[in-house]
Amino acid sequence: MALTVRERRLPQLHISLDVPSCAFRHPNPPPVAAPASTSASRADCEFRLSDFERVAVLGRGNGGTVYKVAHRRTSALYALKVLHRGDPGAASEVDALRRADSSPHVVRCHSVLPAAGAGAGASGDVALLLELVDGGSLDAVVARRGAFPELALAEVAAQALAGLAHLHARRIVHRDVKPANLLVSAAGEVKIADFGIAKVLSRAGDHCAAYEGTAAYMSPERFDTERHGHADPCAADVWSLGVTILELLMGRYPLLPAGQKPSWAALMCAICFGELPSLPDGAASPELRAFVAKDYTKRASVAQLLAHPFVAGRDVAASKDALRWLVAGA
Structure with a gap:
């Protein structure tokens, strides 16, 4: 049901507007x-x-x-x-x-x-x-289990960041990080999948086509290069992971009001000009709030986020157990 946009003014045609639940995912995870x-x-x-x-x-x-x-x-x-x-x-x-x-x-x-x-x-x-990942996608898990607890979120963030660090060190940008493209095993292992629009950068300063990927998870500079310029392509993966973590925390796509259908205009306004979704008191720790803080001009690198207290200070055993529990119940 994912929508594909073919705007006449845009040179790239691989754009999906849809938000979770309609995205590519593993609907029937195989038995553990x-x-x-x-x-x-x-x-x-x-x-x-x-x-x-x-x-x-x-x-x-x-x-x-x-x-x-x-x-x-x-x-x-x-x-x-x-x-x-x-x-x-x-x-x-x-x-x-x-x-x-x-x-x-x-x-x-x-x-x-x-x-x-x-x-x-x-x-x-x-x-x-x-490789077959037996727990399916995080998109499927959140659809069945609802919002993730912080312990599980910290483990997802840590492992996804480790995967991005591995990719970026090899000059690979994924460009479509989202819950449907993060798979999880019954053992609590998170793996980045679907490299359909990934790009291997040939040299420093390389840019990626702005209008490719899933619009709901695109960073501001990919929507509007005239306003934001050509930023480091790796920073776009960081943005997408931030939106993903917020989505798992809230149990729904975070940048639009609940129930609002996505459109190119609505997503562009929300991503480029909208504020971080308000989280009720007690819904997230100060560490998590700081981890997902939305500020285009001060976006953290993968290395900085790996050292962030929300990730580096987690109880690894408890976090992995929380993630395993979610997957087992999905």
């Missing part, structure tokens, strides 16, 4: 006890599409369709993303995933498989064999 995908990465030639049996559709997005699949011989479970034929972002997604390999906070790509002519009925010509 199911066999997990193997942790060892294999060479592409060691897998073929014919080795896998489709179990279910996990999600459909602008970039492709994601299936839950089982290896016919070992019964190991994976996520298989079949990219749409001719998608201009396919090569970038593959490149970003290969560069991002080895972080526990980024969904692992086990193999890149040719889809055409494999007898699988695929609609694209490339398929990504990905």
Whole structure:
């Protein structure tokens, strides 16, 4: 149900306006006890599409369709993303995933498989064999469980920031951080997923196209480059994570009034000119309020946020337990 905007004045067409619950997500997380995908990465030639049996559709997005699949011989479970034929972002997604390999906070790509002519009925010509994250997306968790407690939020923030630090150190900007693209395991591990519009920066000072991604999570400079200029692309990922944390805290999209349908104009006004949503007394600690403070001109870096008291001062064991409890109940 996600909306795609094709504004005549804009050069980029990959813009989704919709806010949570309508976004790309895993609607039916597989059972916790199911066999997990193997942790060892294999060479592409060691897998073929014919080795896998489709179990279910996990999600459909602008970039492709994601299936839950089982290896016919070992019964190991994976996520298989079949990219749409001719998608201009396919090569970038593959490149970003290969560069991002080895972080526990980024969904692992086990193999890149040719889809055409494999007898699988695929609609694209490339398929990504990905790690299956058994708890689904944070979008799905909040839809079932409602607002997150601070302990769980601190763990989500810490792990997502660790993932972004790993990506940014490799000059990868995600550009579509949101609850639907943050997956969580039953063990309480948060992983960044869906690199469909990610970009690998070739040199310092590189800019990214402003009008790509999910509008509800875009930063002010991506909406209005004339007013805000071309900021560091990594700072846009920080903004998106901040909106995500607020959404999990409130149990709904935070920058529009409850029940208001998103539109390009409404989102632009809220993001570029609106104030931080008012939180009732007692709804958030001073540390959390400071962590999500909305100030475009003083946006913190990933490194600064990792050292922030809300993250660095958390009780790690208690925070992870709180996150596990949410996932188990979802």
